[in-house]
Amino acid sequence: MTSHMDQTLRPGLYIVATPIGNLGDITLRAIEVLRGVSVIACEDSRITGKLLNHLQISKRMIRYDDHASERDRNALIERMHSEAVALVSDAGTPLVSDPGFRLVKAAREAGVEITSLPGPAAAIVALTLSGLPSDRFLFAGFLPNKAKARGDALIDLADVPATLVFYETAPRIVDALRAVAQFLPGREVAVARELTKKFEECRSGDPLDIAGHYESHPAKGEIVLMVGPPVAKTLSEADVDALLRNELASLKPSQAAAKVARETGIDRKVLYTKALSLK
Numbered sequence: 270m271t272s273h274m275d276q277t278l279r280p281g282l283y284i285v286a287t288p289i290g291n292l293g294d295i296t297l298r299a300i301e302v303l304r305g306v307s308v309i310a311c312e313d314s315r316i317t318g319k320l321l322n323h324l325q326i327s328k329r330m331i332r333y334d335d336h337a338s339e340r341d342r343n344a345l346i347e348r349m350h351s352e353a354v355a356l357v358s359d360a361g362t363p364l365v366s367d368p369g370f371r372l373v374k375a376a377r378e379a380g381v382e383i384t385s386l387p388g389p390a391a392a393i394v395a396l397t398l399s400g401l402p403s404d405r406f407l408f409a410g411f412l413p414n415k416a417k418a419r420g421d422a423l424i425d426l427a428d429v430p431a432t433l434v435f436y437e438t439a440p441r442i443v444d445a446l447r448a449v450a451q452f453l454p455g456r457e458v459a460v461a462r463e464l465t466k467k468f469e470e471c472r473s474g475d476p477l478d479i480a481g482h483y484e485s486h487p488a489k490g491e492i493v494l495m496v497g498p499p500v501a502k503t504l505s506e507a508d509v510d511a512l513l514r515n516e517l518a519s520l521k522p523s524q525a526a527a528k529v530a531r532e533t534g535i536d537r538k539v540l541y542t543k544a545l546s547l548k
């Protein structure tokens with residue numbers, strides 16, 4: 270299996286994103302690198318084996334996750350000094366709700382050369398589909414399983430002025446949507462399911478309406494749940510003036526207007542005119 274690539278890949282760690290459902294989403298560079306490395310660290314060799322099989326690549330695989338012993342991790346790092354090692358996860362981008370963080374941290378500390386090949390990540394695909402604001406988002410991984418912990422996690426995120434992106438599973442989606450309605454009231458949500466696959470869908474709107482839908486049509490497959498940013502509270506003129514005055518103490522009118530616009534969702538130009546009159 271010696272190819273041109275075998276000689277040209279430099280030793281180090283290659284983080285390789287793989288498809289999240291549609292095998293057509295593998296990148297040309299991912300194929301080249303998977304072909305060229307000497308081993309592939311993966312979560313599950315059966316799953317990665319299927320991908321390699323599809324790409325007609327036969328390569329040694331080493332099981333790795335962040336629960337691996339220090340000894341196993343060090344052995345992998347040791348290899349990276351003299352060989353090209355790929356890290357893949359079962360699907361999508363490694364380290365994104367998947368193993369790899371500890372390995373990358375240790376590899377950096379050991380002075381290993383590291384590169385990361387971009388590719389699919391369900392959070393980003395979902396965000397682009399959702400119609401929710403994409404200028405600022407916070408990826409929050411999986412919500413806790415237990416109701417109390419899930420509520421607390423949502424309350425913790427309530428004031429973040431950004432779209433929230435969570436990974437979910439089909440059996441939990443109805444409860445998660447109900448929790449969002451309870452703890453983050455008044456926010457629009459979107460649910461993206463089976464991205465890049467045959468039954469891809471994205472529904473957006475009120476969390477209780479969508480929960481109702483999935484109660485009568487139980488969701489299957491993989492799911493990303495998104496929650497739109499906090500809605501502009503109904504502020505009185507006096508509230509808005511007070512916010513602006515507060516910012517004008519340290520900022521120029523244009524900056525104060527921009528900041529208050531971000532926080533309240535009120536039009537920046539309207540705020541700018543107000544700020545000028547307050548000065």
Ligand code: SAM
Pocket residue numbers: 289290358360361362363364365366367389390391392435436437438461462463464465466491492493
């Ligand atoms: N590393 C992966 C990535 O880059 O997206 C995520 C791995 S995480 C263990 C698995 C979760 O990702 C699923 O529970 C689901 O929330 C989300 N996911 C993965 N593939 C998906 C898809 N095709 N459609 C919707 N969500 C998906």
